[in-house]
Amino acid sequence: xxxxVVMILDPGLALKARDGDRDAFAALYEACYPELYRFALYTLxxxxxxxxxxxxxxxEAYKGISNLREPAAFKGWIFRILSIRCKRAVGGxxxxxxxxxxxxxxxxxxxxxxxxxxxxxxxxxLAKAIAKLQPEERMILVLNVLHGYTTKEIAEMLAKPQGTxxxxxxxxxxxxxxxxxGEDDG
Amino acid sequence: xxxxxxEMLTEALKQRLFNLDQSIPVPPMPDTGLLFxxxxxxxxxxxxxxxxQMLKTAAVACICLAVLIPMLRNGLRAGSAAPxxxxxNDMLAMGSPNMYDDSTEGGYAEDAAPEEESPExxxxxxxxxxxxxxxxxxxxxxxxxxxxxxxxxxxxENETASSLQxxxxxxxxxxxxxxxxxxQEEEQVYDTGKRRVEISPAGDSVSVLVYDISGQEExxxxxxxxxxxxxxxxxGDAQTCTVVVAKGISAEEVKNGDIMPQVGDLSGYTEExxxxxxxxxxxxxxxxxxxxxxxxxxxxxxxxxxxx
Numbered sequence: 001x002x003x004x005v006v007m008i009l010d011p012g013l014a015l016k017a018r019d020g021d022r023d024a025f026a027a028l029y030e031a032c033y034p035e036l037y038r039f040a041l042y043t044l045x046x047x048x049x050x051x052x053x054x055x056x057x058x059x060e061a062y063k064g065i066s067n068l069r070e071p072a073a074f075k076g077w078i079f080r081i082l083s084i085r086c087k088r089a090v091g092g093x094x095x096x097x098x099x100x101x102x103x104x105x106x107x108x109x110x111x112x113x114x115x116x117x118x119x120x121x122x123x124x125x126l127a128k129a130i131a132k133l134q135p136e137e138r139m140i141l142v143l144n145v146l147h148g149y150t151t152k153e154i155a156e157m158l159a160k161p162q163g164t165x166x167x168x169x170x171x172x173x174x175x176x177x178x179x180x181x182g183e184d185d186g
Numbered sequence: 187x188x189x190x191x192x193e194m195l196t197e198a199l200k201q202r203l204f205n206l207d208q209s210i211p212v213p214p215m216p217d218t219g220l221l222f223x224x225x226x227x228x229x230x231x232x233x234x235x236x237x238x239q240m241l242k243t244a245a246v247a248c249i250c251l252a253v254l255i256p257m258l259r260n261g262l263r264a265g266s267a268a269p270x271x272x273x274x275n276d277m278l279a280m281g282s283p284n285m286y287d288d289s290t291e292g293g294y295a296e297d298a299a300p301e302e303e304s305p306e307x308x309x310x311x312x313x314x315x316x317x318x319x320x321x322x323x324x325x326x327x328x329x330x331x332x333x334x335x336x337x338x339x340x341x342x343e344n345e346t347a348s349s350l351q352x353x354x355x356x357x358x359x360x361x362x363x364x365x366x367x368x369x370q371e372e373e374q375v376y377d378t379g380k381r382r383v384e385i386s387p388a389g390d391s392v393s394v395l396v397y398d399i400s401g402q403e404e405x406x407x408x409x410x411x412x413x414x415x416x417x418x419x420x421x422g423d424a425q426t427c428t429v430v431v432a433k434g435i436s437a438e439e440v441k442n443g444d445i446m447p448q449v450g451d452l453s454g455y456t457e458e459x460x461x462x463x464x465x466x467x468x469x470x471x472x473x474x475x476x477x478x479x480x481x482x483x484x485x486x487x488x489x490x491x492x493x494x
Contacts (some may be wrong), residue, residue, distance in 0.1 A: 008415050026218040034212045045454035047213060087405065094393045094408040094453050095386060100454035107211050123206045131455050146201050146207050159402065177195050180202075 013070035025065065029058055029072060035147070038083055042138045043086040044093065045100030045131065053089050057082040080157045081146070083139055087158075090135045102130040129179040137172040144169055238342045290320060376422040381406070381482040385429055387415035391448075394478060396485045405452075407485030411476050412447040427480045435474040437493055440464050449489055465492040 009031055016024035027182055036057060040050035048122040061078050068077055092098070130138060139158065143149045151169060155162040192484040265364030374385040382397040392415045395408040420427050433447045440446070464474065475494050481489040 022222060023295050026222075029218060030215060033215045037212050038207060038210050041210065041230055050212065051447060055216055058218070059225060062222075062225060090452055090482060091395050091405050091408060094395060094410050094450070094452060095388070096451065097391070097410065097452070097456075105206065105210055107209055119205065119209065122202060123209055125203050126206050134451075134453055141203075145203050154459060172383070173199065176199055177192070180199070181195075 001039050006013065006092055009075055011072045011074075014048050014068070014074040014167055017064065018068050018071055019178075020066070020140065025062055031073075032078055036078065039079065039082060039142055039147075040137075041104060043083075043135050043144045044089055044098075044105075045135075046080075046098055047101065047104040050104075051090055053082060053085045055158065057085050058084070076149075076153070076157070079143070083143075084159055086135065088093065093135075102127050124181065126176075129176050131136055132179060133172060133175060137168055139175075139177070140169050213219060294438070374418050376418075376420045376427055378420070378482060381424075382418070383427045383480065385415070385418050385483070389412070390433075392429065392479070394429055394487075396427075398484065398485075404451060407447060407452065407453045407480070408485065409478070409487060409489075410451050411478060411489065413474070413476055416475065425482055427482060428478070429478045430475060431478075432473050432475045436494070437466055440466065440474065440493060447476060447491070459489070459491045465490070 007183065009028060010167065013028050014033075015022045017028055023120070036054045037050055040053040041047065044050050044053060058061065064081075066075065089107050100126060106124045124174050130141075133141070136158070140154055143154045144151070151165045152161075154169075155165045158165065206252060279456065311492075318449070323428075336488040343406070373387075374383075376383040376385075377399070380398070380400040382399050382403075384395045386393045386395075391410050391412045393410045396406045398404045398406045411429070411431045413433035416430040416432050418429045431447075435445060435447070438444075440461050443461045446464075448456050448458050459476065473494065474491055476489055476491045478487050478489045
Protein backbone atom coordinates (compact mmCIF):
# COMPACT_ATOMS: atom_id res chain seq x y z
CA UNK A 1 0.00 0.00 0.00
CA UNK A 2 1.33 3.42 -0.81
CA UNK A 3 -1.04 5.81 0.88
CA UNK A 4 -4.55 6.73 -0.21
CA VAL A 5 -7.66 6.19 1.84
CA VAL A 6 -7.11 3.11 3.92
CA MET A 7 -10.28 1.53 5.11
CA ILE A 8 -9.91 0.23 8.65
CA LEU A 9 -11.47 -3.17 9.02
CA ASP A 10 -11.57 -5.19 12.16
CA PRO A 11 -9.62 -8.41 11.45
CA GLY A 12 -11.63 -10.02 14.23
CA LEU A 13 -14.75 -9.56 12.16
CA ALA A 14 -13.10 -11.17 9.16
CA LEU A 15 -12.07 -14.09 11.35
CA LYS A 16 -15.61 -14.52 12.67
CA ALA A 17 -17.02 -14.19 9.16
CA ARG A 18 -14.61 -16.84 7.95
CA ASP A 19 -15.93 -19.13 10.66
CA GLY A 20 -19.46 -18.70 9.31
CA ASP A 21 -20.78 -15.79 11.41
CA ARG A 22 -23.31 -14.06 9.15
CA ASP A 23 -23.60 -10.96 11.29
CA ALA A 24 -19.85 -10.48 11.19
CA PHE A 25 -19.88 -10.86 7.43
CA ALA A 26 -22.76 -8.38 7.14
CA ALA A 27 -20.83 -5.89 9.31
CA LEU A 28 -17.73 -6.26 7.13
CA TYR A 29 -19.80 -5.80 4.02
CA GLU A 30 -21.43 -2.70 5.46
CA ALA A 31 -18.00 -1.24 6.17
CA CYS A 32 -16.75 -1.97 2.65
CA TYR A 33 -19.93 -1.19 0.78
CA PRO A 34 -19.39 2.52 -0.06
CA GLU A 35 -15.87 1.85 -1.35
CA LEU A 36 -16.94 -1.20 -3.30
CA TYR A 37 -19.84 0.70 -4.82
CA ARG A 38 -17.69 3.65 -5.86
CA PHE A 39 -15.05 1.38 -7.34
CA ALA A 40 -17.71 -0.44 -9.38
CA LEU A 41 -19.24 2.89 -10.40
CA TYR A 42 -15.92 4.24 -11.68
CA THR A 43 -15.35 1.07 -13.65
CA LEU A 44 -18.82 0.45 -15.05
CA UNK A 45 -20.00 4.04 -15.20
CA UNK A 46 -23.56 3.70 -13.98
CA UNK A 47 -25.38 2.93 -10.76
CA UNK A 48 -27.35 -0.05 -12.01
CA UNK A 49 -24.36 -2.04 -13.19
CA UNK A 50 -22.33 -0.98 -10.15
CA UNK A 51 -25.00 -2.20 -7.71
CA UNK A 52 -25.31 -5.51 -9.56
CA UNK A 53 -21.57 -6.03 -9.45
CA UNK A 54 -21.40 -5.24 -5.73
CA UNK A 55 -24.31 -7.55 -4.87
CA UNK A 56 -22.75 -10.36 -6.89
CA UNK A 57 -19.46 -9.73 -5.10
CA UNK A 58 -21.20 -9.99 -1.74
CA UNK A 59 -22.66 -13.38 -2.65
CA GLU A 60 -19.43 -14.66 -4.11
CA ALA A 61 -17.40 -13.44 -1.16
CA TYR A 62 -19.75 -15.03 1.34
CA LYS A 63 -19.58 -18.33 -0.46
CA GLY A 64 -15.79 -18.22 -0.58
CA ILE A 65 -14.83 -16.62 2.70
CA SER A 66 -14.05 -19.95 4.33
CA ASN A 67 -11.09 -20.13 1.92
CA LEU A 68 -9.70 -16.77 2.97
CA ARG A 69 -6.31 -17.63 4.46
CA GLU A 70 -5.41 -14.27 5.95
CA PRO A 71 -8.40 -12.44 7.50
CA ALA A 72 -6.41 -9.20 7.60
CA ALA A 73 -6.28 -9.29 3.81
CA PHE A 74 -10.06 -9.21 3.53
CA LYS A 75 -10.21 -5.86 1.76
CA GLY A 76 -7.73 -6.79 -0.98
CA TRP A 77 -9.49 -10.12 -1.39
CA ILE A 78 -12.95 -8.63 -1.80
CA PHE A 79 -11.62 -5.97 -4.19
CA ARG A 80 -10.08 -8.71 -6.26
CA ILE A 81 -13.48 -10.44 -6.49
CA LEU A 82 -15.13 -7.16 -7.41
CA SER A 83 -12.53 -6.32 -10.04
CA ILE A 84 -13.07 -9.73 -11.68
CA ARG A 85 -16.83 -9.14 -11.56
CA CYS A 86 -16.38 -5.71 -13.12
CA LYS A 87 -14.12 -7.07 -15.84
CA ARG A 88 -16.79 -9.62 -16.70
CA ALA A 89 -19.50 -6.97 -16.68
CA VAL A 90 -17.63 -4.69 -19.07
CA GLY A 91 -18.57 -6.78 -22.12
CA GLY A 92 -22.19 -6.43 -21.03
CA UNK A 93 -21.86 -2.65 -21.27
CA UNK A 94 -21.42 -3.02 -24.99
CA UNK A 95 -24.13 -5.61 -25.40
CA UNK A 96 -26.67 -3.67 -23.32
CA UNK A 97 -25.57 -0.24 -24.58
CA UNK A 98 -25.24 0.93 -20.99
CA UNK A 99 -23.60 4.29 -20.87
CA UNK A 100 -21.50 6.26 -18.45
CA UNK A 101 -24.00 8.24 -16.38
CA UNK A 102 -22.60 11.50 -15.08
CA UNK A 103 -25.62 12.01 -12.80
CA UNK A 104 -24.53 8.99 -10.79
CA UNK A 105 -21.21 10.71 -10.07
CA UNK A 106 -22.24 14.23 -9.28
CA UNK A 107 -24.64 15.24 -6.55
CA UNK A 108 -27.28 17.32 -8.30
CA UNK A 109 -29.23 18.38 -5.22
CA UNK A 110 -29.60 22.15 -4.99
CA UNK A 111 -29.44 24.36 -1.96
CA UNK A 112 -25.66 24.23 -1.69
CA UNK A 113 -23.48 27.25 -1.19
CA UNK A 114 -21.71 28.90 -4.14
CA UNK A 115 -18.45 27.21 -3.28
CA UNK A 116 -20.20 23.83 -3.33
CA UNK A 117 -21.54 24.60 -6.79
CA UNK A 118 -18.01 25.31 -7.94
CA UNK A 119 -16.93 22.00 -6.50
CA UNK A 120 -19.78 20.29 -8.35
CA UNK A 121 -18.62 21.84 -11.65
CA UNK A 122 -15.09 20.69 -10.93
CA UNK A 123 -16.30 17.20 -10.11
CA UNK A 124 -18.45 17.07 -13.24
CA UNK A 125 -15.44 18.03 -15.39
CA LEU A 126 -13.36 15.30 -13.79
CA ALA A 127 -16.14 12.72 -14.11
CA LYS A 128 -16.48 13.63 -17.81
CA ALA A 129 -12.78 13.06 -18.30
CA ILE A 130 -12.97 9.74 -16.44
CA ALA A 131 -15.84 8.73 -18.74
CA LYS A 132 -13.46 8.84 -21.67
CA LEU A 133 -11.04 6.39 -20.11
CA GLN A 134 -11.25 2.66 -20.68
CA PRO A 135 -12.69 0.63 -17.77
CA GLU A 136 -9.34 -0.97 -17.03
CA GLU A 137 -7.63 2.41 -16.91
CA ARG A 138 -10.26 3.59 -14.44
CA MET A 139 -9.78 0.50 -12.29
CA ILE A 140 -6.01 0.98 -12.12
CA LEU A 141 -6.34 4.69 -11.38
CA VAL A 142 -8.88 4.23 -8.60
CA LEU A 143 -7.06 1.32 -6.99
CA ASN A 144 -3.86 3.33 -6.97
CA VAL A 145 -5.05 6.80 -6.04
CA LEU A 146 -8.07 6.15 -3.86
CA HIS A 147 -7.26 2.80 -2.34
CA GLY A 148 -3.52 3.20 -2.15
CA TYR A 149 -2.50 -0.06 -3.82
CA THR A 150 0.90 -0.24 -5.43
CA THR A 151 1.23 -1.21 -9.07
CA LYS A 152 2.55 -4.60 -7.93
CA GLU A 153 -0.55 -5.21 -5.82
CA ILE A 154 -2.82 -4.02 -8.64
CA ALA A 155 -1.00 -6.30 -11.07
CA GLU A 156 -1.74 -9.25 -8.79
CA MET A 157 -5.36 -8.19 -8.42
CA LEU A 158 -5.97 -7.80 -12.13
CA ALA A 159 -3.73 -10.68 -13.20
CA LYS A 160 -1.62 -8.37 -15.38
CA PRO A 161 2.15 -7.87 -15.61
CA GLN A 162 3.32 -5.10 -13.29
CA GLY A 163 4.97 -3.27 -16.20
CA THR A 164 1.64 -3.14 -18.03
CA UNK A 165 -0.10 -1.73 -14.96
CA UNK A 166 2.64 0.89 -14.43
CA UNK A 167 2.59 2.06 -18.03
CA UNK A 168 -1.22 2.13 -18.09
CA UNK A 169 -1.28 4.17 -14.91
CA UNK A 170 1.26 6.60 -16.31
CA UNK A 171 -0.68 6.89 -19.57
CA UNK A 172 -3.95 7.39 -17.70
CA UNK A 173 -2.51 10.29 -15.69
CA UNK A 174 -1.28 11.79 -18.93
CA UNK A 175 -4.67 11.44 -20.59
CA UNK A 176 -6.46 13.04 -17.66
CA UNK A 177 -3.97 15.90 -17.41
CA UNK A 178 -4.42 16.54 -21.11
CA UNK A 179 -8.23 16.37 -21.00
CA UNK A 180 -8.55 18.53 -17.91
CA UNK A 181 -5.85 20.94 -19.01
CA GLY A 182 -7.71 21.36 -22.30
CA GLU A 183 -10.97 22.08 -20.51
CA ASP A 184 -9.36 24.59 -18.21
CA ASP A 185 -7.90 26.39 -21.18
CA GLY A 186 -11.22 26.40 -22.95
CA UNK B 187 11.37 21.29 -14.64
CA UNK B 188 8.75 19.68 -16.85
CA UNK B 189 8.88 16.62 -14.66
CA UNK B 190 8.25 18.70 -11.57
CA UNK B 191 5.31 20.40 -13.26
CA UNK B 192 3.93 17.04 -14.31
CA GLU B 193 4.27 15.80 -10.75
CA MET B 194 2.44 18.84 -9.40
CA LEU B 195 -0.35 18.40 -11.93
CA THR B 196 -0.63 14.75 -10.98
CA GLU B 197 -0.87 15.64 -7.30
CA ALA B 198 -3.58 18.21 -8.08
CA LEU B 199 -5.37 15.58 -10.11
CA LYS B 200 -5.23 13.14 -7.22
CA GLN B 201 -6.71 15.76 -4.91
CA ARG B 202 -9.54 16.39 -7.36
CA LEU B 203 -10.15 12.67 -7.56
CA PHE B 204 -10.38 12.47 -3.76
CA ASN B 205 -12.88 15.31 -3.77
CA LEU B 206 -14.97 13.68 -6.45
CA ASP B 207 -14.83 10.34 -4.64
CA GLN B 208 -16.07 11.84 -1.40
CA SER B 209 -18.95 13.60 -3.15
CA ILE B 210 -20.26 10.59 -5.04
CA PRO B 211 -23.73 9.78 -3.74
CA VAL B 212 -23.82 6.19 -2.53
CA PRO B 213 -27.24 4.53 -2.77
CA PRO B 214 -28.46 2.73 0.34
CA MET B 215 -26.93 -0.65 0.87
CA PRO B 216 -29.21 -3.55 -0.12
CA ASP B 217 -30.64 -5.47 2.80
CA THR B 218 -28.05 -8.12 3.61
CA GLY B 219 -30.84 -10.33 4.93
CA LEU B 220 -32.32 -10.44 1.44
CA LEU B 221 -28.93 -11.20 -0.05
CA PHE B 222 -28.44 -14.05 2.42
CA UNK B 223 -31.88 -15.32 1.43
CA UNK B 224 -30.70 -15.40 -2.16
CA UNK B 225 -27.90 -17.63 -1.02
CA UNK B 226 -30.17 -20.05 0.73
CA UNK B 227 -32.55 -20.19 -2.24
CA UNK B 228 -31.40 -22.73 -4.77
CA UNK B 229 -29.45 -20.81 -7.41
CA UNK B 230 -32.03 -20.43 -10.14
CA UNK B 231 -29.66 -20.09 -13.03
CA UNK B 232 -27.47 -22.96 -12.02
CA UNK B 233 -30.42 -25.18 -11.31
CA UNK B 234 -31.99 -24.30 -14.61
CA UNK B 235 -28.81 -25.25 -16.35
CA UNK B 236 -28.60 -28.44 -14.36
CA UNK B 237 -32.26 -29.23 -15.04
CA UNK B 238 -31.78 -28.51 -18.73
CA GLN B 239 -28.75 -30.78 -18.82
CA MET B 240 -30.67 -33.53 -17.06
CA LEU B 241 -33.58 -33.17 -19.46
CA LYS B 242 -31.19 -33.14 -22.39
CA THR B 243 -29.49 -36.29 -21.16
CA ALA B 244 -32.87 -37.94 -20.61
CA ALA B 245 -34.03 -36.91 -24.09
CA VAL B 246 -30.84 -38.25 -25.69
CA ALA B 247 -31.25 -41.49 -23.73
CA CYS B 248 -34.87 -41.81 -24.93
CA ILE B 249 -33.87 -41.22 -28.55
CA CYS B 250 -31.05 -43.74 -28.25
CA LEU B 251 -33.43 -46.28 -26.78
CA ALA B 252 -36.01 -45.56 -29.47
CA VAL B 253 -33.34 -46.20 -32.08
CA LEU B 254 -31.64 -49.11 -30.40
CA ILE B 255 -34.64 -51.20 -29.39
CA PRO B 256 -36.12 -51.60 -32.89
CA MET B 257 -32.63 -52.07 -34.28
CA LEU B 258 -31.88 -54.77 -31.79
CA ARG B 259 -35.23 -56.38 -32.49
CA ASN B 260 -34.56 -56.31 -36.23
CA GLY B 261 -31.07 -57.54 -35.64
CA LEU B 262 -32.33 -60.46 -33.61
CA ARG B 263 -34.94 -61.26 -36.20
CA ALA B 264 -32.63 -61.01 -39.16
CA GLY B 265 -29.70 -62.50 -37.32
CA SER B 266 -26.58 -62.49 -39.46
CA ALA B 267 -28.61 -61.82 -42.58
CA ALA B 268 -28.22 -58.07 -42.05
CA PRO B 269 -24.50 -57.40 -41.58
CA UNK B 270 -24.80 -53.74 -42.56
CA UNK B 271 -27.50 -53.13 -40.01
CA UNK B 272 -25.46 -54.89 -37.36
CA UNK B 273 -22.38 -52.86 -38.26
CA UNK B 274 -24.26 -49.58 -38.03
CA ASN B 275 -25.90 -50.82 -34.87
CA ASP B 276 -22.46 -51.38 -33.39
CA MET B 277 -21.29 -47.97 -34.52
CA LEU B 278 -24.28 -46.34 -32.94
CA ALA B 279 -23.75 -48.22 -29.74
CA MET B 280 -20.13 -47.10 -29.67
CA GLY B 281 -21.01 -43.56 -30.67
CA SER B 282 -18.83 -43.90 -33.74
CA PRO B 283 -18.26 -40.66 -35.62
CA ASN B 284 -18.97 -42.48 -38.88
CA MET B 285 -22.59 -42.63 -37.93
CA TYR B 286 -22.66 -38.90 -37.42
CA ASP B 287 -20.78 -38.31 -40.63
CA ASP B 288 -23.42 -40.20 -42.51
CA SER B 289 -26.28 -38.35 -40.97
CA THR B 290 -24.79 -34.88 -40.97
CA GLU B 291 -23.48 -35.01 -44.50
CA GLY B 292 -26.89 -34.54 -45.97
CA GLY B 293 -27.76 -32.04 -43.29
CA TYR B 294 -24.70 -29.89 -43.92
CA ALA B 295 -25.19 -30.06 -47.65
CA GLU B 296 -28.71 -28.83 -47.19
CA ASP B 297 -27.66 -26.16 -44.70
CA ALA B 298 -24.88 -24.83 -46.81
CA ALA B 299 -26.65 -24.61 -50.10
CA PRO B 300 -30.35 -25.15 -49.77
CA GLU B 301 -31.13 -23.78 -53.21
CA GLU B 302 -28.21 -25.08 -55.18
CA GLU B 303 -28.37 -28.63 -53.94
CA SER B 304 -27.74 -31.07 -56.74
CA PRO B 305 -30.45 -33.58 -57.57
CA GLU B 306 -27.96 -36.32 -56.71
CA UNK B 307 -27.52 -35.02 -53.19
CA UNK B 308 -31.25 -34.67 -52.82
CA UNK B 309 -31.72 -38.14 -54.12
CA UNK B 310 -29.03 -39.49 -51.82
CA UNK B 311 -30.55 -37.80 -48.83
CA UNK B 312 -33.97 -39.08 -49.74
CA UNK B 313 -32.64 -42.55 -50.37
CA UNK B 314 -30.80 -42.48 -47.05
CA UNK B 315 -33.99 -41.57 -45.25
CA UNK B 316 -36.02 -44.19 -47.02
CA UNK B 317 -33.38 -46.81 -46.62
CA UNK B 318 -33.01 -46.16 -42.94
CA UNK B 319 -36.75 -46.13 -42.45
CA UNK B 320 -36.96 -49.36 -44.31
CA UNK B 321 -34.09 -50.96 -42.44
CA UNK B 322 -34.83 -49.90 -38.93
CA UNK B 323 -38.51 -49.21 -38.87
CA UNK B 324 -39.02 -46.74 -36.08
CA UNK B 325 -35.28 -46.38 -35.77
CA UNK B 326 -35.27 -44.44 -39.01
CA UNK B 327 -36.74 -41.52 -37.13
CA UNK B 328 -33.20 -40.43 -36.34
CA UNK B 329 -32.40 -39.93 -40.00
CA UNK B 330 -35.76 -38.42 -40.71
CA UNK B 331 -35.39 -35.94 -37.87
CA UNK B 332 -31.90 -34.92 -38.89
CA UNK B 333 -32.96 -34.48 -42.52
CA UNK B 334 -35.99 -32.46 -41.48
CA UNK B 335 -33.89 -30.25 -39.23
CA UNK B 336 -31.48 -29.59 -42.07
CA UNK B 337 -34.27 -28.70 -44.43
CA UNK B 338 -35.92 -26.50 -41.86
CA UNK B 339 -32.78 -24.57 -41.05
CA UNK B 340 -32.20 -24.10 -44.76
CA UNK B 341 -35.67 -22.66 -45.14
CA UNK B 342 -35.10 -20.39 -42.18
CA GLU B 343 -31.92 -19.12 -43.76
CA ASN B 344 -33.75 -18.46 -46.99
CA GLU B 345 -36.47 -16.64 -45.13
CA THR B 346 -33.93 -14.50 -43.28
CA ALA B 347 -32.06 -13.75 -46.48
CA SER B 348 -35.22 -12.80 -48.36
CA SER B 349 -36.48 -10.65 -45.47
CA LEU B 350 -33.07 -8.92 -45.38
CA GLN B 351 -33.34 -8.23 -49.10
CA UNK B 352 -36.87 -6.96 -48.60
CA UNK B 353 -35.73 -4.68 -45.78
CA UNK B 354 -32.92 -3.29 -47.90
CA UNK B 355 -35.39 -2.77 -50.75
CA UNK B 356 -37.63 -0.90 -48.28
CA UNK B 357 -34.61 1.20 -47.30
CA UNK B 358 -34.05 2.33 -50.84
CA UNK B 359 -37.74 2.72 -51.58
CA UNK B 360 -38.04 5.03 -48.60
CA UNK B 361 -35.34 7.26 -50.07
CA UNK B 362 -32.82 6.45 -47.41
CA UNK B 363 -35.07 7.27 -44.53
CA UNK B 364 -34.95 4.72 -41.81
CA UNK B 365 -38.05 2.91 -43.02
CA UNK B 366 -37.24 -0.29 -41.29
CA UNK B 367 -34.66 -1.67 -38.97
CA UNK B 368 -32.58 -4.43 -40.43
CA UNK B 369 -33.70 -7.77 -39.11
CA GLN B 370 -31.82 -9.34 -36.25
CA GLU B 371 -29.12 -11.59 -37.52
CA GLU B 372 -27.50 -14.43 -35.74
CA GLU B 373 -24.33 -13.81 -33.77
CA GLN B 374 -21.17 -14.23 -35.82
CA VAL B 375 -18.12 -15.68 -34.12
CA TYR B 376 -14.60 -15.85 -35.50
CA ASP B 377 -12.05 -17.89 -33.62
CA THR B 378 -8.40 -17.70 -34.65
CA GLY B 379 -7.14 -19.80 -31.75
CA LYS B 380 -5.65 -16.69 -30.13
CA ARG B 381 -8.54 -14.30 -30.57
CA ARG B 382 -12.28 -14.68 -30.60
CA VAL B 383 -14.44 -12.02 -32.20
CA GLU B 384 -18.11 -12.02 -31.28
CA ILE B 385 -20.32 -9.92 -33.53
CA SER B 386 -23.84 -9.55 -32.18
CA PRO B 387 -26.42 -7.72 -34.25
CA ALA B 388 -29.22 -6.39 -32.08
CA GLY B 389 -31.85 -4.61 -34.12
CA ASP B 390 -30.50 -1.18 -34.92
CA SER B 391 -26.89 -1.73 -33.90
CA VAL B 392 -24.11 -4.26 -33.89
CA SER B 393 -21.86 -5.09 -30.94
CA VAL B 394 -18.35 -6.36 -31.42
CA LEU B 395 -16.34 -7.94 -28.63
CA VAL B 396 -12.76 -9.12 -29.14
CA TYR B 397 -11.42 -11.65 -26.64
CA ASP B 398 -7.84 -12.72 -26.10
CA ILE B 399 -8.11 -16.48 -25.72
CA SER B 400 -4.40 -17.23 -25.85
CA GLY B 401 -4.27 -17.57 -22.07
CA GLN B 402 -6.94 -16.76 -19.57
CA GLU B 403 -9.88 -15.53 -21.62
CA GLU B 404 -9.86 -11.77 -21.48
CA UNK B 405 -11.81 -9.02 -23.17
CA UNK B 406 -9.35 -7.17 -25.38
CA UNK B 407 -11.64 -4.56 -26.85
CA UNK B 408 -15.24 -3.89 -27.64
CA UNK B 409 -17.42 -1.39 -29.38
CA UNK B 410 -20.79 -1.02 -31.03
CA UNK B 411 -21.95 0.71 -34.17
CA UNK B 412 -25.41 1.95 -34.96
CA UNK B 413 -26.83 0.36 -38.08
CA UNK B 414 -27.98 -2.96 -39.46
CA UNK B 415 -25.53 -5.78 -39.85
CA UNK B 416 -24.36 -6.16 -43.45
CA UNK B 417 -21.36 -8.45 -43.39
CA UNK B 418 -18.20 -9.43 -41.58
CA UNK B 419 -15.02 -11.08 -42.63
CA UNK B 420 -11.82 -12.45 -41.18
CA UNK B 421 -8.76 -11.75 -43.34
CA GLY B 422 -6.86 -14.75 -44.65
CA ASP B 423 -3.92 -14.09 -42.31
CA ALA B 424 -6.33 -13.96 -39.33
CA GLN B 425 -4.87 -10.60 -38.33
CA THR B 426 -7.75 -8.35 -39.26
CA CYS B 427 -11.47 -8.67 -38.93
CA THR B 428 -13.85 -6.31 -40.67
CA VAL B 429 -17.45 -5.64 -39.73
CA VAL B 430 -19.78 -3.68 -41.99
CA VAL B 431 -23.04 -2.07 -40.86
CA ALA B 432 -25.40 0.23 -42.73
CA LYS B 433 -27.92 2.87 -41.85
CA GLY B 434 -30.25 4.83 -44.13
CA ILE B 435 -29.05 8.43 -44.23
CA SER B 436 -29.05 10.86 -47.14
CA ALA B 437 -26.09 12.99 -48.23
CA GLU B 438 -27.96 16.11 -47.12
CA GLU B 439 -28.44 14.71 -43.67
CA VAL B 440 -24.73 13.95 -43.48
CA LYS B 441 -23.81 17.43 -44.74
CA ASN B 442 -26.20 19.06 -42.29
CA GLY B 443 -25.07 16.75 -39.54
CA ASP B 444 -28.75 16.07 -38.76
CA ILE B 445 -28.77 12.41 -37.92
CA MET B 446 -25.43 10.76 -37.69
CA PRO B 447 -24.96 7.16 -36.63
CA GLN B 448 -23.56 6.61 -33.18
CA VAL B 449 -20.71 4.48 -32.03
CA GLY B 450 -19.77 3.48 -28.51
CA ASP B 451 -16.84 1.80 -26.82
CA LEU B 452 -16.10 -0.09 -23.64
CA SER B 453 -15.92 3.10 -21.60
CA GLY B 454 -19.67 3.47 -22.02
CA TYR B 455 -19.03 6.72 -23.86
CA THR B 456 -21.21 7.22 -26.94
CA GLU B 457 -20.45 9.59 -29.79
CA GLU B 458 -21.76 10.39 -33.22
CA UNK B 459 -19.65 9.77 -36.28
CA UNK B 460 -18.30 13.19 -37.26
CA UNK B 461 -19.73 14.37 -40.59
CA UNK B 462 -16.31 15.46 -41.80
CA UNK B 463 -15.07 11.92 -41.43
CA UNK B 464 -17.68 10.52 -43.81
CA UNK B 465 -16.59 9.85 -47.37
CA UNK B 466 -19.17 10.95 -49.90
CA UNK B 467 -18.39 9.54 -53.34
CA UNK B 468 -19.77 10.95 -56.62
CA UNK B 469 -22.56 8.50 -57.04
CA UNK B 470 -24.27 7.90 -53.76
CA UNK B 471 -26.94 5.72 -52.37
CA UNK B 472 -28.75 7.12 -49.34
CA UNK B 473 -27.18 4.70 -46.99
CA UNK B 474 -24.24 5.20 -44.71
CA UNK B 475 -21.95 2.25 -44.37
CA UNK B 476 -19.56 1.94 -41.48
CA UNK B 477 -16.71 -0.50 -41.74
CA UNK B 478 -14.81 -1.39 -38.61
CA UNK B 479 -11.39 -2.83 -39.21
CA UNK B 480 -10.09 -4.59 -36.12
CA UNK B 481 -6.43 -5.37 -35.56
CA UNK B 482 -6.69 -8.70 -33.80
CA UNK B 483 -3.29 -8.60 -32.13
CA UNK B 484 -3.90 -5.33 -30.32
CA UNK B 485 -7.68 -5.16 -30.42
CA UNK B 486 -7.42 -1.64 -31.86
CA UNK B 487 -10.06 -0.77 -34.39
CA UNK B 488 -10.76 1.92 -36.92
CA UNK B 489 -14.24 2.84 -38.09
CA UNK B 490 -14.56 4.27 -41.59
CA UNK B 491 -17.88 5.71 -42.71
CA UNK B 492 -18.96 6.12 -46.29
CA UNK B 493 -22.15 6.94 -48.09
CA UNK B 494 -22.54 4.06 -50.48
